[in-house]
Structures are given as C-alpha cells and as structure tokens.
Amino acid sequence: MMNAVEVKKKKKLVGVIVLLILTILLMFFVSLSTGVIQIAPADVIKTLFHQGTARQELVLFDFRLPGILLALLIGAGLAISGVILQGITQNELADPGILGINTGAGLAVVLFIYFFKGQLDVTSSFSIFIMPVAALMGAIVAALIIYALAWKRGVNPIRLVLVGIGVNAGFAAFLTIFQLKMDPQDFRQATVWLTGDIWNTSWSFVFALLPWILLLIPIALHKAHSLNVLNLGDDVASGLGTNVESERRQLLLIAVALAGASVAAGGGIAFLGLVVPHIARKIMGPLHQYIIPVSALIGALLLMVSDTIGKNLLAPTEIPVGIIVSLLSAPYFVYLLIRTK
Amino acid sequence: MREFIHQSNISKLIINIITILLLIVSIGLSVSYGSTNIALGTVWEAVFHFNPELTTHQVIQELRLPRAFSAALVGAFLAVSGAIMQGMTRNPLASPSIMGVTDGAAFALVLMLAFFPTISTMGLISSSFIGAGLAVGLVFMVGSFSPSGLTPVKLALAGVAIGTMLRSISSILSLHFNLEKQMGFWIAGGLDGTSWSSVTILLISGAIGLFIAISISKSITVLSLGEDMATGLGQNNLMIKLFGILSILILTGAAVSVAGAVGFVGLIVPHITRFIIGTDYRWIIPSSILFGALLLVLADVVSRLVNAPFETPVGAITSLIGVPFFLYLARGSGGGK
Incomplete structure (x- = not known):
C-alpha cells in the first residue's frame, strides 16, 4: 500500500533521475566535442551516425567514446561503493579511497604487472579482463586487513577510518618499492594509472568493467532495505530480525567488488565515493532505494565532468582525472569534517 | 627522592x-x-x-659524507618537529607528515619552480617554510571551526584532506610545467642528490630551529600537562605556541626542501623517546634529535640495500617502519574516542 508521502517521493525520484540523465546527455556531447581536436556538436551527432569524416570517426570512436563511457561506469561504481561503505560503517567519512581499499587494489594490479610481465602481454585484451580480478583480490585482502586491524570488541567507525589511513600509507609504500623495480616505461604507465587515468583507454576496458557494474548495481539496489535497517544502529537492526554481521559482510563484499573493479579500470580516484552519497542524501533523504540510483548518476556525471576538465584545463597537457576529483571534493570533505562531532 | x-x-x-x-x-x-x-x-x-x-x-667527500650528514640532520629535524607538535597539542597522532606539512612545503616548492624557475636556493627554502606554514594554518583552521576542537582523528583526517588538496594542485602544476621529476622526488622523499650545500642549509636552519625548540622545552612540558594547568602556573601559552610553530616550520621546511616528504619519522620518534626517556621535554627534545638522526641514517642505508644497485626512496622505508606504529596508536588512545 502506498501512502501519499511515498508517492510524492517516487515522483521526486523520477524527476531527479530524468534531470540527471538529461544533464549527463548534455555533458556527454560537450565532452565528446571538446579536446585537443575540436569537433562541433553538429559534427559529433553526424559522426555518431557514421556520417562524419574518417578522422572525426577515429577521434570519437577510438578515443573519446570509450573514455567517456568508462568515466560514467567508474563514477557510478565508486559512488555506490561509497554509499554502501558509509551505510554499513554508519560513518559519513567512509570512502574506498580513504579506507585504503583503492590502494590495495592498485597494489594488486602493480604486483600482477610486475610478476606476469614476462609471461603475457600486459596490453592484451586477456590481461585487461584479468586485471579487474587481480584488483578485486587486492581490494578484498585490503578490506580484510583493515577490518581485522580495526576489530577490538567490535568495529568502531572512527577506528576504522584511522586504521584505513594507516593501511593506505603502508600499501602506498609497497607500491613505491615495487614500481621502482619495474622498467622505466612500465613505471611511468603505473604512476599515471595510479593517480587515476582514464584517457588512454580502449573499448576492452569498457567491456571489462561493464559486466561488474551491470551485475553489482542491481544487487546493491536489492540490498537497499538492509542498508536502511543497518542505518538504525546494530541494536535496532537485530531487534528487527536482521542478522547484522552477515548482512554487513555481504554488503561489504559488494562495495569492495565495485571499488576493486573501478580501480582496475580507472586507477585510484579518491573522495568521489565520499562526496557523492552526501549530495544524494541531501536531495533524496535517508532511504537507500532512492540514494543508490541517484548516487550512481551523480557519480557518473561528476567523473565525466572532471575528466573533461582534466583534458581541457591545461590542454594539451592532460591532467589525470583523479587529481581533478580530489581538488573538487577535498574542500567538501573538510566541510564535513568541521561539521561532524 | x-x-x-x-x-x-x-x-x-x-x-x-x-x-x-x-x-x-x-x-x-x-x-x-x-x-x-x-x-x-x-x-x-x-x-x-x-x-x-x-x-x-x-x-x-663529495657524495657519501654530505648524504649521511643530511640524513642525520633531516631525521633530527622531523623528530623534533613531531615532538613539539605532540607536546603542544597533546595529540598522539600529531606529526609533520600526518598534518600535511610536508605536502604544503612541496606545494610551495613546485609553485616557485613553476613561476620563478631562476629562484635562488635561499628563495626556495623560504618558500618551503611558507608552504609548510600554509598547511599547518589550514589544518588548525579546520580544527578551530569545528565545535568539538581538533581531536586526534580530526587532525589526521584534516591532514589527509589538506595534504591531498595541496598535492593535487602541485601535480597539476608539475604536469603543466614539466616538473614531474622534482615533484615525484619530493613526494617520495629521498636523500640522493644531497651535497655539502644541503648540509649548510640544514645547519643554518637547524641552529635557529633547534635553539628555539630547546629554549621553550621546559614550557612545552608544562603545556603538555594541559593548557589550564599551564595558564594557572602563569605561563603565556600563546607566546609558547607561536615560538613552537615557528620552530616546527623552520625545521620541517628545511628538511622537506632537502629530502622531500619523508613520512612517519616525526610520528614515531617522539613516542619512542617518551617511552625511554619520560615526559620531560628538556630531555625529550635533545634525545629526539639523536633518535631521529639515528633512525633516518639507518633507513637511508636500508633504502640503498633493499633493491641494490637501485635506490628505493627513503620515505617508503620510513613508511613501512611507521605504519605498524601508527596502527598501534590508532587502535589505542587515538581511536578510543
């Protein structure tokens, strides 16, 4: 039975989603037409329907389109990962980047490149599909380490964040050591990739990430109710008949998988998963069935816009998108920090 | 008795x-x-x-000796900065790298090299002080705006946020002005490339910074017991804090301009020193000088052995030593609240 408030909420959700999709479409065309080689919006549409010049087709289909689609997927993935992490830790400062999950995934990928460099071609499509798996392993191991180290008769949210910062620094140190053992070209590639790089991308990255996102977002939506219940606090949640620890572990796995797959495709992009859920909550209120879809869209939009800014701000120098995201979101993080008790 | x-x-x-x-x-x-x-x-x-x-x-004469001396001095400076910070704020997590100070100094250095490439060494060092000061100022500002004050956790998180922000701007500048190599060096921290002129810079800044640190050490002991108590004993806390911050900036700025962001030395050494020597800052500060110097000289040796004949940034080595320590602190007093 739907009451009036719920109907109103649903209407608002539809309105917000339509608005966000329209904005994403608009920015999508802006993003496609800007860059070192400018293509007029009319030409973009023509080219998309295979009416453009060969050069325009090359730029659009081989370079810009996969990059933009990847940005959209990664943005959505990291944002939902952030929503879940904040929900299960009841901590509004949680983020896969700050907790060290991204760095763990990054370390796994660098180790993978380092140890299998001789055996297989790193740029081959096979290893592009294996990389998310390696990143996922790294992300899971990182999450386990952080969880275990933060455990002291239960997991206190603040201790979790502090431990995350420490583990993050440790992974970063190992990363530096292993990166330096690589030959210079791999080193440069790894460095750029780790700061969050989605411009040197190809369709294989898009196809490698797509199944993860398509699979995990519906599961996350399905779990929205558990997140709502967990948000009421552990005592209330178990009183309502929820198996708190089991639900929390399943949700953590989803969040970690989303972060791991996104990192494998796009490198370490911090703060996105932190800020987006806050914006979504501001618009939609506390219920996760509304927050999750709105966060996915806002995350996608934010990352695409950041990517476009990164490409054009100092053109022809391209700035890794992770840097732009940090620059845009860190002030908001500071604001949250001042506000929280 | x-x-x-x-x-x-x-x-x-x-x-x-x-x-x-x-x-x-x-x-x-x-x-x-x-x-x-x-x-x-x-x-x-x-x-x-x-x-x-x-x-x-x-x-x-030209490579090894200046390098060893620089390591000793940088280690000493970072350790003393950390000791003063922890004493003044009574916060177990306070230290130059956690508070984004090193990122601030690196930011100022990149800024100067980008817009004034012909700047003198002295100019670089002074801008490094100012950058360090900028970061400390921003982190403390976050604390003073916050109703609950600068708790250990907030300090760490504010440091991460401010540090990330400054590092992002530095990265953008260094990409645009082709300063990636210098930038990478400051971020990772390293002692290769030190010369006698680095030692001279360190000695001059150290003479001033350490002099201030030692002369306020007694007041820091009082301050570390609590501000109310210090005020009750008739101490001018504001003056002491200003001098404390001044010496932190001089010492950290000089250390970063020579060796880049060498993390965790300023966090670990004061804790070890307090554990061995006790709570009197008249002893803690001189002993931190020695322990910090010893730690970084040894870490520098390890950094050359780990992946010989190549060098590993010494900052990675100190992080590996420091992280377990940080985690221990995070599980203990720092994460309690």
Missing part, C-alpha cells in the same frame, strides 16, 4: 651517549655502504688525510 631523580638523569645521559655512539657507527656504515663498498679504514683516510687524486676519497 632527590637521589632517585639524580640517578635517572644519569641513566638518561648514558642512554643519550650510547645513542651518539650508535649514530657515529651508523654514519660510518652509511658512508662505507653503497654501489661500491668502501672499507671503513679508507673512510677514515678520506676524512683525515684527504687525497684528491683518489676516486674513492672523492666519492666519500
């Missing part, structure tokens, strides 16, 4: 003398280990009977 204090002062003195001896030995190790190992006897010869025609003597 008097006898007891007297005795423990003697044991503190003995600990410090042992540390000095260990420091001398590790500087000897640092000079003799490297891409070519040089016997300690040759090191002695090179120092006291320098023969400019011998390559080994030149390597020792």
Whole structure:
C-alpha cells in the first residue's frame, strides 16, 4: 500500500533521475566535442551516425567514446561503493579511497604487472579482463586487513577510518618499492594509472568493467532495505530480525567488488565515493532505494565532468582525472569534517 | 627522592651517549655502504688525510659524507618537529607528515619552480617554510571551526584532506610545467642528490630551529600537562605556541626542501623517546634529535640495500617502519574516542 508521502517521493525520484540523465546527455556531447581536436556538436551527432569524416570517426570512436563511457561506469561504481561503505560503517567519512581499499587494489594490479610481465602481454585484451580480478583480490585482502586491524570488541567507525589511513600509507609504500623495480616505461604507465587515468583507454576496458557494474548495481539496489535497517544502529537492526554481521559482510563484499573493479579500470580516484552519497542524501533523504540510483548518476556525471576538465584545463597537457576529483571534493570533505562531532 | 631523580638523569645521559655512539657507527656504515663498498679504514683516510687524486676519497667527500650528514640532520629535524607538535597539542597522532606539512612545503616548492624557475636556493627554502606554514594554518583552521576542537582523528583526517588538496594542485602544476621529476622526488622523499650545500642549509636552519625548540622545552612540558594547568602556573601559552610553530616550520621546511616528504619519522620518534626517556621535554627534545638522526641514517642505508644497485626512496622505508606504529596508536588512545 502506498501512502501519499511515498508517492510524492517516487515522483521526486523520477524527476531527479530524468534531470540527471538529461544533464549527463548534455555533458556527454560537450565532452565528446571538446579536446585537443575540436569537433562541433553538429559534427559529433553526424559522426555518431557514421556520417562524419574518417578522422572525426577515429577521434570519437577510438578515443573519446570509450573514455567517456568508462568515466560514467567508474563514477557510478565508486559512488555506490561509497554509499554502501558509509551505510554499513554508519560513518559519513567512509570512502574506498580513504579506507585504503583503492590502494590495495592498485597494489594488486602493480604486483600482477610486475610478476606476469614476462609471461603475457600486459596490453592484451586477456590481461585487461584479468586485471579487474587481480584488483578485486587486492581490494578484498585490503578490506580484510583493515577490518581485522580495526576489530577490538567490535568495529568502531572512527577506528576504522584511522586504521584505513594507516593501511593506505603502508600499501602506498609497497607500491613505491615495487614500481621502482619495474622498467622505466612500465613505471611511468603505473604512476599515471595510479593517480587515476582514464584517457588512454580502449573499448576492452569498457567491456571489462561493464559486466561488474551491470551485475553489482542491481544487487546493491536489492540490498537497499538492509542498508536502511543497518542505518538504525546494530541494536535496532537485530531487534528487527536482521542478522547484522552477515548482512554487513555481504554488503561489504559488494562495495569492495565495485571499488576493486573501478580501480582496475580507472586507477585510484579518491573522495568521489565520499562526496557523492552526501549530495544524494541531501536531495533524496535517508532511504537507500532512492540514494543508490541517484548516487550512481551523480557519480557518473561528476567523473565525466572532471575528466573533461582534466583534458581541457591545461590542454594539451592532460591532467589525470583523479587529481581533478580530489581538488573538487577535498574542500567538501573538510566541510564535513568541521561539521561532524 | 632527590637521589632517585639524580640517578635517572644519569641513566638518561648514558642512554643519550650510547645513542651518539650508535649514530657515529651508523654514519660510518652509511658512508662505507653503497654501489661500491668502501672499507671503513679508507673512510677514515678520506676524512683525515684527504687525497684528491683518489676516486674513492672523492666519492666519500663529495657524495657519501654530505648524504649521511643530511640524513642525520633531516631525521633530527622531523623528530623534533613531531615532538613539539605532540607536546603542544597533546595529540598522539600529531606529526609533520600526518598534518600535511610536508605536502604544503612541496606545494610551495613546485609553485616557485613553476613561476620563478631562476629562484635562488635561499628563495626556495623560504618558500618551503611558507608552504609548510600554509598547511599547518589550514589544518588548525579546520580544527578551530569545528565545535568539538581538533581531536586526534580530526587532525589526521584534516591532514589527509589538506595534504591531498595541496598535492593535487602541485601535480597539476608539475604536469603543466614539466616538473614531474622534482615533484615525484619530493613526494617520495629521498636523500640522493644531497651535497655539502644541503648540509649548510640544514645547519643554518637547524641552529635557529633547534635553539628555539630547546629554549621553550621546559614550557612545552608544562603545556603538555594541559593548557589550564599551564595558564594557572602563569605561563603565556600563546607566546609558547607561536615560538613552537615557528620552530616546527623552520625545521620541517628545511628538511622537506632537502629530502622531500619523508613520512612517519616525526610520528614515531617522539613516542619512542617518551617511552625511554619520560615526559620531560628538556630531555625529550635533545634525545629526539639523536633518535631521529639515528633512525633516518639507518633507513637511508636500508633504502640503498633493499633493491641494490637501485635506490628505493627513503620515505617508503620510513613508511613501512611507521605504519605498524601508527596502527598501534590508532587502535589505542587515538581511536578510543
């Protein structure tokens, strides 16, 4: 039975989603037409329907389109990962980047490149599909380490964040050591990739990430109710008949998988998963069935816009998108920090 | 009672003398280990009977000795900065790298190199001080706006946020102005590339910074007992804090401009020192100088051995030592609240 408030909420959700999709479409065309080689919006549409010049087709289909689609997927993935992490830790400062999950995934990928460099071609499509798996392993191991180290008769949210910062620094140190053992070209590639790089991308990255996102977002939506219940606090949640620890572990796995797959495709992009859920909550209120879809869209939009800014701000120098995201979101993080008790 | 204090002062003195001896030995190790190992006897010869025609003597005089001395001084400066920060804020997590100070200094350095490439060394050092000051200012501002004040957790998180922000701007500048190599060096931290002029810079800044640190050490002990108590004892806390911050900026700024962001030294050493020496900052500060110097000289030796013949940034080594320590603190007092 739907009451009036719920109907109103649903209407608002539809309105917000339509608005966000329209904005994403608009920015999508802006993003496609800007860059070192400018293509007029009319030409973009023509080219998309295979009416453009060969050069325009090359730029659009081989370079810009996969990059933009990847940005959209990664943005959505990291944002939902952030929503879940904040929900299960009841901590509004949680983020896969700050907790060290991204760095763990990054370390796994660098180790993978380092140890299998001789055996297989790193740029081959096979290893592009294996990389998310390696990143996922790294992300899971990182999450386990952080969880275990933060455990002291239960997991206190603040201790979790502090431990995350420490583990993050440790992974970063190992990363530096292993990166330096690589030959210079791999080193440069790894460095750029780790700061969050989605411009040197190809369709294989898009196809490698797509199944993860398509699979995990519906599961996350399905779990929205558990997140709502967990948000009421552990005592209330178990009183309502929820198996708190089991639900929390399943949700953590989803969040970690989303972060791991996104990192494998796009490198370490911090703060996105932190800020987006806050914006979504501001618009939609506390219920996760509304927050999750709105966060996915806002995350996608934010990352695409950041990517476009990164490409054009100092053109022809391209700035890794992770840097732009940090620059845009860190002030908001500071604001949250001042506000929280 | 008097006898007891007297005795423990003697044991503190003995600990410090042992540390000095260990420091001398590790500087000897640092000079003799490297891409070519040089016997300690040759090191002695090179120092006291320098023969400019011998390559080994030149390597020792021009590369190894300044490097070992720089390591010792940088370690000492970071440790003292951390000790003063922890004493003043009574926050176990306070330290230059956690508070984004090193990122601030690196930010100012990149900014100067980008817009004033012909800047003098002295100009670079001063801008590094200002950058360090900027970061400290921003982190404390976050604290003072916050209703619950700067708790250990907030300090760490504010440091992460401010540090990330400054580092992002530095990265953008360095990409645009092709300063990636210098930037990478400051972020990772390293002592290769130090020369006698680095030692001179460190000695001059150190003389001022350490003088201030030692002369306010008694007041920091009082401050570390709590601000109300310090005010009750008639101490001018604001003055002490200002001088404390001044010496932190001078010491950290000089250390970063020479060696880049070497993390965690300023976090670990004061804790170890307090554990061994006690709570009196008149002892903590001189002992931190020695322990910090010893730690970084040894870490620098390890950084050359880990992946020989290539060098690993010394910052990665100190992080690996420091992270377990940080985690221990995070599980203890820091994460309690």
